[in-house]
Amino acid sequence: MNEPNFFESPGAGGSVGQPLDRVDGHDKVTGKARYSAEFPLPGLTYGVLRTSEIAKGKITSIDTTAATKEPGVIAVLTHLNLPKLAQTPNTPEGKKAIGAPMGFLPLTSDEIHYAGQPVALIVADTFERATHAASLVRVQYQAAQPIASFLDAKAEIFDPLKVQDGKTPGHTRRGDPQAALAASAVKLKATYNHAINHHNPMEPGATTAHWEAADRLTVYESTQGVTRTQTALSQMLGLPREQVRVVTKYIGGGFGCKGSCWPHTPLTVQAAKAVGRPVKLVLTRPQMFTSMGHREDQTQTLTLGATKEGKLTALIHEKTSTTSPWDNYAEPNSRIINLLYECPNFEAKYELARANVMTSTFTRAPGEAPGSFAIECLMDDLAYQLGIDPIQLRLLNYAEKDPSTGKPWSSKSLKQCYARGAELFGWSKRNPKNGLTRDGRHLVGLGMATASYPVHNSQGTARVRLYADGHAVVQSGATDLGTGTYTVMTQVAADSLGLPVDKIRFELGDTRLPTAPNSGGSVAAGTVSSSIYMAAQDVWQKLTKLAIQDKRSPLFRAKPEDVINEKGRLVLRKDKAKGEDFAVLMKRIELTDIEGTGNGKYGAGYESGMAASPADSGHKDDTAGHSMHSFGAHFCEVRVDPELGTVRVSRWVSVHAAGRILNAKTARSQIIGGSIFGIGNALMEATHRDDTFARYTNATLADYHIPVNADIPEMTVEFIEEHDPYINAMGVKGIGEISMVGVAAAVANAVFHATGKRVRDLPITPDKILSAGVAS
Amino acid sequence: MNNFAYQQVGKAKDATAILREDKQAAFIAGGTTLLDLMKTNIEQHSQLVDINLLPFKGIEQTSDGLRIGALERMSDVGENRLVLEQYPAISESLLLAASPQLRNMASIGGNLLQRTRCGYFRDVAFPCNKREPGSGCPAQKGDNRNLAILGVSDSCIANSNPGDLAVALVALDAVLTLENAKGKQRRVPLTNFYLLPGNTPHKETVLEPGELIVAVTVPTAAHARRSMYLKVRERTSYAYALASAAVGLDVQGGQIRSARVALGGVGAQPWRSLEAEKILTGAPATEATFRAAAAAALQGAQPREHNGYKVELAKNTLVRALFDLTAKV
Structure with missing residues (x-):
């Protein structure tokens, strides 16, 4: 057991867990923080994309004469004159090597596959001139009739298993669900439809490409992972990794759309090569709807069998969704349905249809968000049908181990989440019958839903350089989505080194730093914090070695295993009075600084022993032995106006258990943000694609609605304290996605409770509330 | 956005003279709608004539009623005490519109000249009869859930002016004062100002080339003093109305002496309903009357595939507004 020793007493001078203000807050509000489109390079030029009006067909001609003649225009690049890449994702091998989300790179041929596909890239000396010139490029097309979605009469639905590309979701089956269903006393079946959602982070996709030499490139990129972008670019350019540097100091949100390297990035890089000057390209808001993926339009049908007491006997899930002409992407909705409740029989099947759209991609809680909507709404239906309280029904089906693998949970505090959430929310006062609670003109409803999200396999590295003067530089090539990575990692480093937070400088967002994973899949907090903790342990071990060899040290000739570090001091485990401050040691032996590195790994928890010593490789990790997930519960009150069809969330409680919480304030903000993201998904977010033109009709933030402040009530957020010794050295599960899982179901269940109608x-x-016949 | 010239003028006749010469020129006041249209290449102007220095200001009670200068800002009018007390529907329509930042910039004249949010109009990649006469109207069989059901045609089903203020103003018999390039002024009731799409949806108002909106006048009336604006949308703020209702009533002893009704979000233009007013006038202020008025107002609705819900929504919105207004004493 080597649980980080500041776990138990965060208040006693410790920083981890404390609601520390953002260390980058001052730089952000004063404009000092530099985002990827804000690096003032000498000779910088501006790139603007011209995109396709049609969704399918061929370019027959591109007339760039007028655009080229405009003052300030440096280049008009099309598939005819853009410098060729060493490799493109247009072949399966290329896509795999690059790690591209999309098996097609625009500006490589005359083919048009989706509306909004780039057809030209204009480079000029100002953004305005490039924008104007883009409008002057005359593109002639031979248009073909596109397919708009899986609902299109011409769409061919296919089984992705039969179109192997290595990433197909395919089938899953446990037990004999059909037989179990047939024998079930209670059967429920329902179909759920999901609109297209777009991530719409505040900061759009942005790339600044700078060729510092003919074979050396630096890219300032708005990405959730500098390493993934570096891999993609080095593969596409045919350059060694170390000659491609990717820098991302700040990100204005990503939500998954910045988790991969999308076409605008290599196109900007090639444009910079073509003009021989740095090029900056920022996607416009409408271009954000067709440049960095989306949450796909989908329908899912869930069938449930249960005993008359409410015990689940079978779950069968089917999903059909739209994918692009080249890729088989579908959110893995069934993953959560497979493990949320104890159920011996399970089956899931995915179907896809190709349409003239770009590839959909991870969107906050990909799979878990829509999957939880299906299972949590149907569980609610089951509760009403059987007259069981929804929380009681969930407890009746509580999974004591992971039903999908049979493994024990590394930790699970869901019962405490239900209990605490119910208490904070006043669940016991809820009228068990629906449609009966009125307040003036409004129908009032209370709903709840369970949340869960896996701790994904991940690893990363960090470097700590501790100086004798009592400060440290800590580095990891992670990214901060705006969620607080700078801040929480500063806290972890401070406590790991026994220093105050203002003596830590934490650097991230650069491929020159030790490699860290993408900030995605909720892995960054756990992996990077564990890497830093391990790097600090490396420093302490090195210092211990120096101390026990130094005659002047009180620890001279002590056994290394008897020496521990406590608040910046090396002391004897059994006699903590005996020891010395690291600064005293370092100054005495004339060491100005000392460096340590650490490798934080999923499954390398403090119980496994792996966290005990970075040098000790004799321990096995816990990934094989445990199923690792965070859990939580959302509680929602809505007010429905039955005549006007409006739904407003009036109260909200979220309680989560996600291992160690690194910063109470940033964590609360992240849960609030995810819940609001989910409320948007539940009540307003929808991108509409015209059935004939396969083109979006509301690709602006005026017409694609996300919640405004007035839509959101006071949010109550709590965490259940949870010590998980298996997941990683810091016992951190990550909270980026779980905050959104189950949110739409909690809202829909509250609407059902309010109205008696299931949407x-x-x-x-409002149209759906009215057509559900709520007023009648 | 294309390149354009910009100049500021101090006199109305200088402004109108420029537009008489240059058919591609446009006036700019707050710019909150014009610049949007230019950035998306829906409108391309050779020059912008800044009219903010023109003396079209003032919010005052005159013998004709409330007079609002066309260059007054939405926020100033919405928060004006006279407007709040004597013409509450106007104040409410302004303060429920847009965002504080936009309301601080946008002028009253410009507000009345907003253009539709129809997604087909707003994206030059689509055909659109309003933008390019004769190119077609994909909204008819396309994504029409937010579009109009009253006064529509086979050429266009857009809500031509999607804003809120015009709905309150048509309800309360507002009259525009216009000034043309020859310096001549004329008065046009707002109900006659907007044109139905018919076969010419690109013609949206009776404004002549180079003509300026000088002021809006709203008659003083009991039904203006007791008026309100109700707006329905899926989010609480910063969204156009799915449906809205501006209503004014003069109720004495339970009987409606006069009524004013207009609907927003459902008409090809801000939709004054004389049919509803006719039923309300002289009738008891009861639910049955309100429902009959709502039914009359939506009598001619021509919904398409995805906006059929607006018939019921508009009726319910109108009934609710009438209820709420009569509940307020």
């Missing part, structure tokens, strides 16, 4: 199509807009 299964997201978002739940």
